[in-house]
Amino acid sequence: MLKFPVLIVGAGPVGVMAAHMLSGLGVPSLVVERRLERSTAPKAHAVNSRTLEICEQVGIPARSIRQAGAAAEQAGWVHFVTDLAGTSFGSLPYERQGDTALADTPFPLINIAQPLFENLLSEHLESCPDVSIWRGCELIEYAETEAGIIATVQMRGASQPVQIASQYIIAADGAGSTMRKLAGVALEGLANLDHFLMIHFEADLSKLVEGRPGVLHFLLNQENSGVLICYEAQKTWVLMHSYDPTQETLADYDQARTHALVEQAVGKSISDLKIRNISPWSMCAEVAQSYRKGRIFFAGDAAHRFPPTGGLGLNTGIADAHNLTWKLARVLNGIGSDALLDSYQAERRPVAEINTTQSLENASTLLHLLAALFKGEGAQAEAHFLARKAAPEKYPEIAEAVELQRAHFDSFNLQIGYRYTSDALINPAPQAQSADVPTSHYIPTYAVGVRLPHWWIEQDGTRQSSHVLLSPTTFTLWLDEAALPLFTAEQKSSSAFNLVVQGRDFSDPDTSWAARTGLEETGALLVRPDGHIAWRCETLPKNPSAYTEERIDEILAAMPAPIESENKE
Numbered sequence: 364m365l366k367f368p369v370l371i372v373g374a375g376p377v378g379v380m381a382a383h384m385l386s387g388l389g390v391p392s393l394v395v396e397r398r399l400e401r402s403t404a405p406k407a408h409a410v411n412s413r414t415l416e417i418c419e420q421v422g423i424p425a426r427s428i429r430q431a432g433a434a435a436e437q438a439g440w441v442h443f444v445t446d447l448a449g450t451s452f453g454s455l456p457y458e459r460q461g462d463t464a465l466a467d468t469p470f471p472l473i474n475i476a477q478p479l480f481e482n483l484l485s486e487h488l489e490s491c492p493d494v495s496i497w498r499g500c501e502l503i504e505y506a507e508t509e510a511g512i513i514a515t516v517q518m519r520g521a522s523q524p525v526q527i528a529s530q531y532i533i534a535a536d537g538a539g540s541t542m543r544k545l546a547g548v549a550l551e552g553l554a555n556l557d558h559f560l561m562i563h564f565e566a567d568l569s570k571l572v573e574g575r576p577g578v579l580h581f582l583l584n585q586e587n588s589g590v591l592i593c594y595e596a597q598k599t600w601v602l603m604h605s606y607d608p609t610q611e612t613l614a615d616y617d618q619a620r621t622h623a624l625v626e627q628a629v630g631k632s633i634s635d636l637k638i639r640n641i642s643p644w645s646m647c648a649e650v651a652q653s654y655r656k657g658r659i660f661f662a663g664d665a666a667h668r669f670p671p672t673g674g675l676g677l678n679t680g681i682a683d684a685h686n687l688t689w690k691l692a693r694v695l696n697g698i699g700s701d702a703l704l705d706s707y708q709a710e711r712r713p714v715a716e717i718n719t720t721q722s723l724e725n726a727s728t729l730l731h732l733l734a735a736l737f738k739g740e741g742a743q744a745e746a747h748f749l750a751r752k753a754a755p756e757k758y759p760e761i762a763e764a765v766e767l768q769r770a771h772f773d774s775f776n777l778q779i780g781y782r783y784t785s786d787a788l789i790n791p792a793p794q795a796q797s798a799d800v801p802t803s804h805y806i807p808t809y810a811v812g813v814r815l816p817h818w819w820i821e822q823d824g825t826r827q828s829s830h831v832l833l834s835p836t837t838f839t840l841w842l843d844e845a846a847l848p849l850f851t852a853e854q855k856s857s858s859a860f861n862l863v864v865q866g867r868d869f870s871d872p873d874t875s876w877a878a879r880t881g882l883e884e885t886g887a888l889l890v891r892p893d894g895h896i897a898w899r900c901e902t903l904p905k906n907p908s909a910y911t912e913e914r915i916d917e918i919l920a921a922m923p924a925p926i927e928s929e930n931k932e
Contacts, residue, residue: 439577469828
């Protein structure tokens with residue numbers, strides 16, 4: 364029987380990132396993946412600012428991901444058109460990909476095909492000697508004991524299954540998660556909202572979109588509505604085509620029909636068209652009832668299935684792994700309680716619920732645009748649409764319906780402004796409800812539960828993001844140099860946290876510590892390994908190291924004490 368501290372099921376971006384993060388925390392893992400090869404279908408395309416920040420923090424350079432993706436001037440727009448070469452009903456910016464985002468993040472969102480993103484993650488994983496990946500290997504059953512989990516896996520071509528002993532399993536095996544089904548964890552929400560065919564094709568359409576570049580092209584016509592996604596204008600495209608599994612099957616889409624659908628969507632014949640993948644999928648809006656079942660933790664699409672409207676799925680999964688892995692490492696090292704692992708669900712499930720609500724809202728607002736363009740039946744409906752196609756500027760309801768889509772393509776606050784509430788934080792604010800969370804409007808705050816905001820600092824004469832001082836492996840106490848004498852007088856160093864001091868380790872050219880954080884000069888912020896603020900101390904006591912260690916112990920026990928009533932002396 365083979366033994367690993369953590370078994371990861373699924374070698375998609377979430378599973379690979381979880382393995383990479385665990386390796387950085389000194390925890391070996393085994394990743395099992397039922398597919399022999401990675402899928403070549405483009406799938407997700409938006410890697411948002413928070414995901415890039417996380418990659419940078421754990422040693423995967425965000426710059427390399429951005430360099431491999433599409434330039435903002437090519438992928439910075441969404442168009443509402445009859446077909447790719449046809450009439451435009453309006454356009455909107457696609458997220459914040461330019462310099463305007465740099466006040467709040469060092470890395471604006473980038474569009475990159477999921478296989479290319481996965482390749483970059485896997486290349487970095489190869490340098491992790493304590494990670495093993497078995498492809499063509501399927502988990503078929505498991506049994507949980509007091510000492511851990513015994514999983515039975517079947518390697519393709521092998522005559523006998525293999526048993527693997529681990530302390531914990533991370534189930535990152537996708538929307539159809541086998542682990543979730545074996546564990547008996549149900550999904551809550553709306554299943555099978557709609558059905559589509561993903562038609563992945565190759566063609567050089569760069570000349571066609573030269574004057575109207577963009578990443579998404581919503582096709583609004585009477586014959587072939589859908590969405591064209593541009594990954595690389597010179598080569599890689601996807602057509603999302605409506606599909607009714609009760610009336611048709613994949614076999615109905617032969618090469619002739621598929622070619623015709625693509626050319627209809629593009630609006631012209633294509634001499635170099637090559638169909639690469641065709642696969643059906645169902646749009647769902649569901650969240651797992653539980654993110655934990657004993658020693659099993661669900662992450663990524665195994666934990667939540669969003670409509671693609673908003674591009675939140677992959678990115679939410681990466682943040683799941685970021686939240687979970689440091690907690691597993693602490694528990695495996697014997698310095699964190701089992702209750703700390705319960706905080707994973709308490710913190711991440713509300714984020715998924717908010718993102719699900721917004722993804723559904725994004726999908727529903729598209730109905731306003733359809734209502735503006737399509738009305739009536741038969742000849743009346745055709746005349747209605749043709750009139751608007753001929754002169755869309757004459758119909759203000761079209762521009763109004765396009766404007767309603769803006770939040771769909773500007774979810775900046777959902778990407779970087781989410782906040783946690785759990786017992787692994789000290790005195791967090793109550794959990795915000797979906798209706799109270801703005802989609803786009805992000806305001807940096809230094810409240811407990813948020814990720815430490817980005818701001819531009821100076822370090823050794825170089826302009827840097829404040830995030831370069833975050834540690835992915837340990838707690839960090841941030842303070843002003845005015846509080847440093849308290850530590851000197853204490854004559855005690857701590858291995859439980861790093862000390863980051865404004866005025867000693869970096870300077871803030873824009874404002875003072877007190878003005879930025881709202882704390883006293885002798886106040887401090889305790890930041891967890893995932894970058895989230897775990898504790899705000901208005902003013903440090905005379906024994907700051909010992910006092911901070913007590914707070915860290917409370918966080919790792921996930922049993923916060925009433926700080927205000929304690930004697931800080």
